[in-house]
Amino acid sequence: MNDTSPAGGAAPLDVAIAHKDHRRADGRPLRALEDLRLALPFGQAGAVVGPSGCGKTTLLRLIAGLDRDFSGHIHLPAHGRLGMVFQEPRLLPWRSVADNIRIAAPGASEEEIAALLAELSLAEHAAHFPGELSLGLARRVSLARALAVKPDLLLLDEPFVSLDAALARDLRERIAALIDEKRITTLIVTHDIAEAVALADRIFLLSPRPARVVETLEIETPRKRMSPETARALEARAHAALTAAHR
Numbered sequence: 001m002n003d004t005s006p007a008g009g010a011a012p013l014d015v016a017i018a019h020k021d022h023r024r025a026d027g028r029p030l031r032a033l034e035d036l037r038l039a040l041p042f043g044q045a046g047a048v049v050g051p052s053g054c055g056k057t058t059l060l061r062l063i064a065g066l067d068r069d070f071s072g073h074i075h076l077p078a079h080g081r082l083g084m085v086f087q088e089p090r091l092l093p094w095r096s097v098a099d100n101i102r103i104a105a106p107g108a109s110e111e112e113i114a115a116l117l118a119e120l121s122l123a124e125h126a127a128h129f130p131g132e133l134s135l136g137l138a139r140r141v142s143l144a145r146a147l148a149v150k151p152d153l154l155l156l157d158e159p160f161v162s163l164d165a166a167l168a169r170d171l172r173e174r175i176a177a178l179i180d181e182k183r184i185t186t187l188i189v190t191h192d193i194a195e196a197v198a199l200a201d202r203i204f205l206l207s208p209r210p211a212r213v214v215e216t217l218e219i220e221t222p223r224k225r226m227s228p229e230t231a232r233a234l235e236a237r238a239h240a241a242l243t244a245a246h247r
């Protein structure tokens with residue numbers, strides 16, 4: 001039994017999954033998530049961090065409503081409108097950058113689309129086709145497309161994976177600025193503790209599979225306001241909690 005519904009108003013993202021099973025090739029169940037609870041206040045950024053294969057993508061797919069076969073409940077912020085950035089940008093290859101955004105967000109005006117393209121330094125690529133873009137640019141287009149729907153919840157699945165260090169940093173700074181400016185409730189899935197510390201107001205540390213939240217770190221001075229010492233201390237604490245959960 002499950003319940004995935006928008007909660008309305010300035011409601012938090014509220015997730016309580018009793019269990020989620022996949023099916024193995026031989027038909028036996030594979031428990032991916034068990035007693036996983038997390039709450040993210042409206043307008044905040046949360047990062048879900050956990051070891052490889054623990055169930056992070058499974059969790060994101062449940063929250064996105066792409067998989068409804070689970071036991072528990074998921075209450076989405078406000079009207080439950082979602083913007084999602086997948087690991088693979090999934091742009092329509094035969095449509096321009098601007099058209100990819102128009103198609104995903106038919107309610108967005110041309111001015112709004114132009115503003116988003118400018119905000120993500122994509123204006124000069126508006127007429128390009130996805131095949132002409134580097135992975136870093138394609139991720140930015142995918143982010144613009146997700147923002148164009150004016151989401152109540154923005155979901156980012158490993159947004160920095162396969163980017164080189166400079167591009168990852170550029171994208172991380174852009175996402176941090178967007179979080180601060182737009183105050184969109186945002187959930188980022190990552191296996192990288194430093195990224196989580198650089199972006200989030202709350203970090204949810206997951207156990208190995210079946211995943212549950214072993215610790216939630218609340219960050220008092222998130223993003224640019226955080227000192228390097230605080231960042232290092234938080235990273236060390238997160239490492240320790242993840243290592244302890246492995247035993």
Ligand SMILES: Nc1ncnc2c1ncn2[C@@H]1O[C@H](COP(=O)(O)OP(=O)(O)OP(=O)(O)O)[C@@H](O)[C@H]1O
Pocket residue numbers: 022023024030032050051052053054055056057058059191209
């Ligand atoms: N559709 C599926 N059918 C069967 N098993 C699945 C399915 N999707 C995921 N799994 C299994 O569930 C477990 C969790 O997978 P998931 O992709 O959610 O983990 P993850 O934390 O996102 O991994 P990674 O960090 O490697 O991306 C893994 O053991 C995976 O093999």
